[in-house]
Amino acid sequence: MAQNRHSLKDVAKRADVSVATVSRYLNGFLELPDGTRGRIDRAVADLDYRPNPHARRLSLGRSDTFALIIPDIANPFFSRLAAAMEACAAEHGKMVTLHATMNRSDREIAALENAFQNLVDGLVFITNHMPPPEVAERINRFARAIVLDEDVKDARAPRVLCDNEQGGFLAGQVLYQAGHRKVAYIGGREDLFSTSARLEGLRRGMQGIAPLRSYVDDHAAASGRELAQRFLKDCDGETALFVGSDELTVGVLEVFRAQGVRVPDDISLVSFDNVRSLHLFAPAITAVEQPVDTMGRRAIEMLLDGEWDDPDFLKTRELLPVRLIERQSVGAPNPITRKA
Secondary structure, three states, X not given: OOOOOOOXXXXXXXXXXXXXXXXXXXXXXXXXXXXXXXXXXXXXXXXOOOOOHHHHHHHOOOOOEEEEEXXXXXXXXXXXXXXXXHHXXXXXXOEEEEEEOOOOHHHHHHHHHHHHHXXXXXXXXXXXXXXXXHHHHHHOOOXXXXXXXXXXXXXXOOEEEEOHHXXXXXXXXXXXXXOOOOEEEXXXXXXXXXXXXXXXXXXXXXXXXXXOEEEEOOOOHHHHHHHHHHHHHHOOOOOEEEEOOHHHHHHHHHHHHHHOOOOOOOOEEEEEEOOOOHHHOOOOOEEEEOOHHHHHHHHHHHHHHOOOOOHHHHHOEEEEOOEEEOOOOOOOOOOOOOOO
C-alpha cells in the first residue's frame, strides 16, 4: 500500500513555523534567515514532502486545465476533435479533462457544474442536440468558454463551427451536376442548427429543388439503419441520398447491403464528415469533409489568445470552410423501382 502523503501542515509543524511561511518560502515569495530555511529544508527532506501541483496552481490563480464536454467519445468525429484539442493544449503546457455526456441534458449540466467547481481555465462545450436553457446558463458562468461544432441558443460564448450550409451546397451541387433532381436527406435531429443549414445548402446546390423527404434522428449508426429502412419503404423515384454524418452513413449502408440496394447503381450517396475511412468502402464514398483537426485547434487557440475582455469577442462566430471529396458513390440517376 502507498505511504501516507505528508501535508504542508506537517512540514510547518516539524520546522516550527507557520503554514503560510512554508508555503510562501517554497513558492519563492519569501526570504528567510539561514536557520529558518535550514529547518524547513530538513523537514521537507525528512518527510519526503511533495507539493500538490493542482493546489499550487490554484493558489496562483490557474489550473492549467481546460474542460472538454463532449457527447460521445466512441464516435470517431468527437474522438478526433478531442485528440486535436489535447495535442494543441499540450503544446502550451495545458491539459484537457474530458466529460462524456451521452448527449443527455442532465449529464451536460452535471459536467458543467463539475468543471466550474474545479476552476478550469476554460471550457469547450460540444452537444449533439438542442439543450435546455439551464445548459446555456451554466456555460455563461465561465470566464472563458467556446461552443464548438453545434450551436447552443443563448450561450454567451464564441462559436467555432464548420460551414454547414456550404457543405450542403457542395453535396447538392455534385448531385445536380450528375443529373439528379429527386433526392432525400438523412441527418441529425431537426432542432439542430446544422440540420437546417445543411438542408438549406442542399436546396441551393440543387438549384432550388428541395429534398423530397427528410429523415432525422441522432447521429448514430443505429439511427442510420432505422432511417434507411424508412426511406426504402417510402421511396418513390428518389435517385440520390445526402446523409448528414459518417455514423449515419454506416447504418444506411448496412441496410442497403442487406436489402440488395447498390451504390451508385441503384442510388447515389454523399456523406458529411469524412472522418471514417470512406475511401476504403466499396464503392468509395463521396463526402463533404469537415476540418475536424482545425476546429479542435482553433477552440484551444481562442481560449488561450482570445480578447476575453472585449464584449464583442463573445459574439464571434467563426465558420471554417469544408471541401468536397469526390469518389465513386455518385453516378447517373437510376431510381429504385422496388420498395423494401
